[in-house]
Amino acid sequence: MSGDQALDAEIVRISEAFRAAGAQVVDLPVLQPAETLLDLYGEDIRGRAYTTRDPLAGELVLRPDFTVPVVQMHMASGATPARYAYAGKVFRTQELDSDRPPEHDQVGYELFDGSDPVAADAEVFALFAEVLSGLHLRAATGDIGVLMAAVRGLSAPDYRKAALVRHIWRPRRFRALLDRYSGRAPMPPGRMALLERFRRGDDVLAEAGPMIGLRGPEEIRERLAVLAADAEQPPLSAAETDLLDQIVTLRETAPMALERLRDIAVDMPAITAAVARVEARLEALAAKGLDVDALDFEGGYGRTSMEYYDGFVFGFYAAARPDLPPVATGGRYDALTRALGGGAEIPAVGGVIRPALVQALREAG
Numbered sequence: 001m002s003g004d005q006a007l008d009a010e011i012v013r014i015s016e017a018f019r020a021a022g023a024q025v026v027d028l029p030v031l032q033p034a035e036t037l038l039d040l041y042g043e044d045i046r047g048r049a050y051t052t053r054d055p056l057a058g059e060l061v062l063r064p065d066f067t068v069p070v071v072q073m074h075m076a077s078g079a080t081p082a083r084y085a086y087a088g089k090v091f092r093t094q095e096l097d098s099d100r101p102p103e104h105d106q107v108g109y110e111l112f113d114g115s116d117p118v119a120a121d122a123e124v125f126a127l128f129a130e131v132l133s134g135l136h137l138r139a140a141t142g143d144i145g146v147l148m149a150a151v152r153g154l155s156a157p158d159y160r161k162a163a164l165v166r167h168i169w170r171p172r173r174f175r176a177l178l179d180r181y182s183g184r185a186p187m188p189p190g191r192m193a194l195l196e197r198f199r200r201g202d203d204v205l206a207e208a209g210p211m212i213g214l215r216g217p218e219e220i221r222e223r224l225a226v227l228a229a230d231a232e233q234p235p236l237s238a239a240e241t242d243l244l245d246q247i248v249t250l251r252e253t254a255p256m257a258l259e260r261l262r263d264i265a266v267d268m269p270a271i272t273a274a275v276a277r278v279e280a281r282l283e284a285l286a287a288k289g290l291d292v293d294a295l296d297f298e299g300g301y302g303r304t305s306m307e308y309y310d311g312f313v314f315g316f317y318a319a320a321r322p323d324l325p326p327v328a329t330g331g332r333y334d335a336l337t338r339a340l341g342g343g344a345e346i347p348a349v350g351g352v353i354r355p356a357l358v359q360a361l362r363e364a365g
Helices: 003-020 034-047 067-076 117-131 144-152 158-166 171-182 189-200 217-231 238-249 254-267 269-287 334-340 355-364
Strands: 031-033 051-054 058-062 082-091 103-112 137-143 251-253 296-298 312-318 328-332 348-353
Touching (some): 003 117, 003 355, 067 103, 067 334, 067 348, 117 269, 137 144, 144 269, 171 238, 251 254, 254 269, 254 296
Antiparallel strands (some): 031 058, 082 103, 103 348
16 A cells, blocks of 8 residues: 555544544635634734735635634534534644644544533543554643633733733743743843833834834834833732742643642632633543543643643654654634634534554554
């Protein structure tokens, strides 16, 4: 069997497993409207996707993933419980030093059902574990909902908490903001001097030279006013900053991680409900016969994916091949259904498998 035939056979095998689990197989266009992704993620998405322009359809993008178009399709249908499966290529730009292809095949499964989200999480994870059995993969899990609850529970102005939540999926920017808000990173001298002149009433825009970019003078002044007001805010407490650090850096087996999260919740009650969901999910996974004692949990897992996961997240990795990308990834994305539902919403969880990696690992034995 040729390589292409073996890959096709693997795609069929995985797709049939998802169909047997109750999924309706759907086919989605390769070209997607860019407007939706830009509305969701801003201009940053241009750095990760291939865009083009059509005289009639406007700006289009080669689909960087399947989840967004699946959610759009489902929410337009009336948002009733459903399961979907799909297969095809996705397209992502790569770093200059990357040896990964700009396109690869994915086979995915999405479950829309709000009756018991914890049970749905366990169902999807158990299904992926079964489909990938025999490959000796390491499973990693996490819950972005814990970190989001921690940020929203901070004793800080709402705009600071909103900025931190917005950058949860940009770890470096999140860290820079946290260091700034906590006072661990001093304000750059240039910004300090600019804000001082702005407070004095100096016309800092007149001294800045010609206007370049999309922001007008009024928007810039409003932004300077926000920065000046923020500079007067007291820093986040060292205790709260330390608790956030503990969550982000947490890496333990799932039962040990749960115990650690319970300890953190004593000092940060805002995460109590999210920690209870972690506990309930582990019970649901154990009820499906999964060995949760050996399951890894990472407090910061899922933060470098497309920024729609807002709860349970998981991935499967080839332990003997750390050079490979994840064989499968997935998670919960309730907020995405709200964003695309036009007022409606339905809790949803799903994931994707890279069939080419599955095929390669099977061939390697």
